[in-house]
């Protein structure tokens with residue numbers, strides 16, 4: 001890469017937003033180490049400022065049914081292709097289970113019926129993808145905090161990791177499992193839910209059936225689809241590329257504040 005281009009990317013990157021990097025989509029890779037380090041600083045800054053200015057529990061804006069987008073596009077994986085997922089899908093997810101383990105006193109294996117029997121929350125929010133599109137959708141699910149309370153976090157617990165059923169872009173580094181993570185502030189935020197319903201219907205496969213994360217103060221790539229397992233950990237360094245998420249391991253910010 002020419003020095004000129006490197007310099008230009010550095011300057012663009014220093015405006016501190018992912019879209020300002022000129023990323024054309026989730027598939028773009030940020031390889032420039034100076035850009036990376038600017039992003040790391042910017043990321044800590046955006047999380048702390050958002051939480052300082054708005055408070056740990058500030059709600060993302062909610063909308064009314066009149067605001068629902070007529071079309072909510074699907075992005076990233078829209079049909080996982082592994083045999084295990086296809087078998088769950090053909091049984092309408094009746095034998096699918098969500099594992100909750102790691103730093104918990106009571107590991108859980110929850111069926112979809114058990115999750116649906118828990119208290120639910122419905123919210124209409126705007127989803128913002130770094131690719132530059134947004135859509136307003138209605139989500140119904142169990143607050144993540146209720147599930148974590150049931151599992152009882154150990155004192156060392158710091159992060160909640162979401163493992164998914166799809167291997168997106170296997171080719172990039174051979175470990176293409178989609179995963180994501182959030183800290184405990186977001187995990188116990190009232191709008192952080194494990195959603196099984198969208199726009200009043202069961203969540204469709206394209207949108208992450210049977211269960212996906214909604215963490216409403218962050219960007220689209222944090223909204224992990226096709227959940228299979230929630231793992232509670234003390235640090236993120238041991239998992240996959242060590243940056244706490246599939247796209248984070250490929251250069252995106254871990255705290256993707258909107």
Ligand SMILES: Nc1nc2c(c(=O)[nH]1)N[C@H]1C(S)=C(S)[C@@H](COP(=O)(O)O)O[C@H]1N2
Nearest residue numbers: 073074075076077129164178207220223225
């Ligand atoms: N498991 C998994 N979760 C994922 C993705 C993915 O490819 N696999 N893509 C992410 C991205 S980049 C976006 S914008 C949203 C898209 O959600 P949607 O398909 O419901 O629009 O899911 C996020 N969660």
Ligand SMILES: [Mo]
Nearest residue numbers: 129130220221
């Ligand atoms: Mo996205």
